[in-house]
Amino acid sequence: MTDVTNPNDFENLRGTERTDIKGWGIDADPENDPTYPMKERTNEEHKGYTWERPAQQQEEQEILRSVERPNLTAVFGTSTPPSGLSGIIRRMAFKYSESSYGRWLPLMLADRIGVVEGIVQDLAHGKIPNIIAERGWQAEWKYNRKAVLKKAAAAAIITTAAIAILMPRKKKKLRLF
Amino acid sequence: MLAMNFRGPFRVRPDYNKPYPEIKHPNDVIVRVTRTCICGSDLHLYHGLVPDTRVGQTFGHEFTGIVEETGPSVEKVKTGDHILVPFNIACGTCVFCKQGLYGNCHESNPEATALGGIFGYSHTAGGYDGGQAEYARVPYADVSPTIIPDWMDIDDAVMLTDVVPTGYQAAEMGGIQKGDTVFIFGAGPIGIMAAKCSWLFGAGRVVVIDELDYRLEFAQKYAQCEVQNFRSLGDPVVFAKKTTDSLGPDVCIDAVGSEASGNISETLLGRKLLLQGGSTTALHWAINSVKKGGIVSIVGVYGPIDSLVPIGNVVNKGITIRANQASVKRLLPRLIEHIRTGVLNPKEMITHRLPLEEIAEGYHMFSKKLDNIIKPVLIPPHARA
Numbered sequence: 001m002t003d004v005t006n007p008n009d010f011e012n013l014r015g016t017e018r019t020d021i022k023g024w025g026i027d028a029d030p031e032n033d034p035t036y037p038m039k040e041r042t043n044e045e046h047k048g049y050t051w052e053r054p055a056q057q058q059e060e061q062e063i064l065r066s067v068e069r070p071n072l073t074a075v076f077g078t079s080t081p082p083s084g085l086s087g088i089i090r091r092m093a094f095k096y097s098e099s100s101y102g103r104w105l106p107l108m109l110a111d112r113i114g115v116v117e118g119i120v121q122d123l124a125h126g127k128i129p130n131i132i133a134e135r136g137w138q139a140e141w142k143y144n145r146k147a148v149l150k151k152a153a154a155a156a157i158i159t160t161a162a163i164a165i166l167m168p169r170k171k172k173k174l175r176l177f
Numbered sequence: 178m179l180a181m182n183f184r185g186p187f188r189v190r191p192d193y194n195k196p197y198p199e200i201k202h203p204n205d206v207i208v209r210v211t212r213t214c215i216c217g218s219d220l221h222l223y224h225g226l227v228p229d230t231r232v233g234q235t236f237g238h239e240f241t242g243i244v245e246e247t248g249p250s251v252e253k254v255k256t257g258d259h260i261l262v263p264f265n266i267a268c269g270t271c272v273f274c275k276q277g278l279y280g281n282c283h284e285s286n287p288e289a290t291a292l293g294g295i296f297g298y299s300h301t302a303g304g305y306d307g308g309q310a311e312y313a314r315v316p317y318a319d320v321s322p323t324i325i326p327d328w329m330d331i332d333d334a335v336m337l338t339d340v341v342p343t344g345y346q347a348a349e350m351g352g353i354q355k356g357d358t359v360f361i362f363g364a365g366p367i368g369i370m371a372a373k374c375s376w377l378f379g380a381g382r383v384v385v386i387d388e389l390d391y392r393l394e395f396a397q398k399y400a401q402c403e404v405q406n407f408r409s410l411g412d413p414v415v416f417a418k419k420t421t422d423s424l425g426p427d428v429c430i431d432a433v434g435s436e437a438s439g440n441i442s443e444t445l446l447g448r449k450l451l452l453q454g455g456s457t458t459a460l461h462w463a464i465n466s467v468k469k470g471g472i473v474s475i476v477g478v479y480g481p482i483d484s485l486v487p488i489g490n491v492v493n494k495g496i497t498i499r500a501n502q503a504s505v506k507r508l509l510p511r512l513i514e515h516i517r518t519g520v521l522n523p524k525e526m527i528t529h530r531l532p533l534e535e536i537a538e539g540y541h542m543f544s545k546k547l548d549n550i551i552k553p554v555l556i557p558p559h560a561r562a
């Protein structure tokens with residue numbers, strides 16, 4: 001399908017005041033500053049990193065820090081510190097700047113390895129991950145049952161066909177006489 | 178305590194043994210969560226698109242809660258206060274916070290300088306556990322967290338933590354002038370709210386474009402705007418030109434971000450192979466649709482690596498691009514007033530209220546767009562009594 005147009009296709013569909021809409025125009029700002037979103041410019045950054053910093057949160061676990069800043073921020077999250085093979089990869093990734101693929105692609109790899117590590121950790125703690133529950137497939141059954149049944153039927157047909165094709169067939173006995 | 182636990186792409190579970198959060202900084206508080214949402218941007222994490230999303234983390238950057246414990250320097254809130262917690266973690270003292278850029282705080286995310294700290298949004302956003310839990314740690318309690326007014330419904334309050342300010346700022350960044358035509362790509366909660374708020378700035382015509390009819394119907398009703406399904410529209414850019422006498426809309430808003438559909442190569446590169454920071458289809462349409470000298474406002478979330486965009490057209494058309502994470506604290510006073518006067522009714526966007534224990538079903542429903550879902554809210558057990 002092409003996108004060819006005719007001159008008659010063009011029209012100027014513009015709206016006007018919408019007094020039927022509660023609050024129409026109440027925040028209109030004819031002087032909306034083109035430098036927005038910096039609404040309250042102070043140029044304080046000209047002085048550099050000199051502001052009075054908030055109290056520093058204690059580093060009680062390993063926190064990876066961007067090479068683009070000199071210190072840890074005053075507060076930081078303490079969820080899931082780096083560990084295992086994924087942690088080794090994350091530490092390597094953080095040696096690169098935020099503008100480098102050397103940082104982000106290894107982090108994606110580490111995330112995928114972390115998934116496997118998570119399953120191993122579950123098993124080590126005697127927990128078998130309930131993948132069906134974790135993927136929320138109960139909701140699929142509840143709200144999209146027809147599609148689930150269709151997929152199940154299609155899978156059954158394909159499986160049956162595959163088994164039928166791949167199963168070794170009995171060789172016919174050769175008749176010698 | 179009970180908390181959402183990320184196990185990998187498309188896998189989350191309720192964890193009943195997550196340790197109770199601790200005060201880690203003098204200005205921290207611990208809140209007992211009363212409402213927490215799943216955000217469209219949580220789906221980027223859920224789908225495995227955001228680097229440094231670690232197994233075991235708890236997501237959730239939209240939540241309200243009752244203060245249970247306070248750090249020694251906290252003055253603004255006290256135990257028992259019911260607060261709404263803006264999604265961005267802001268110190269209030271760095272040069273960026275002081276200039277109203279509370280979404281760009283320099284003292285809340287050691288792991289990336291491009292992004293301020295965000296609750297439950299991977300280690301790229303600071304490594305904080307989020308609010309999809311019974312309890313959550315809230316740093317800088319004297320800065321952004323706000324006591325919920327007595328008259329306000331909690332469901333309205335939780336929508337003020339992200340959806341309303343992000344939608345409002347999308348329209349505000351558009352620099353909409355009276356009579357302007359505004360095209361919004363994406364009919365998720367943010368796109369719908371951006372449409373609603375565009376009227377407040379005096380838009381003359383608001384058009385929302387998406388591929389899901391149920392969402393478009395909701396947008397049309399809720400935001401009183403025009404809607405178009407790009408699946409039946411052909412090229413949305415040509416449609417935009419046809420209905421603006423070939424000139425283009427005055428303002429275009431990208432409210433989709435990295436998971437845009439509508440272009441096979443973008444989907445392949447950005448969503449399947451992860452070779453760019455997401456699919457930029459919506460941004461393409463916004464840039465190519467908007468008038469010469471117009472404004473493109475971006476609130477859709479993209480990954481940190483490079484993304485293909487038609488930058489030549491940005492130059493040739495003299496487009497201004499405005500983009501940012503919403504500065505929730507800056508916008509809250511105005512938005513609370515809009516809710517008080519009935520100009521905005523954000524809780525009407527909530528279509529599903531689920532127990533926190535059903536977190537996996539909630540994510541799956543939202544991801545697959547089941548049961549005409551627009552906005553899901555999770556309610557922890559103690560808040561259901």
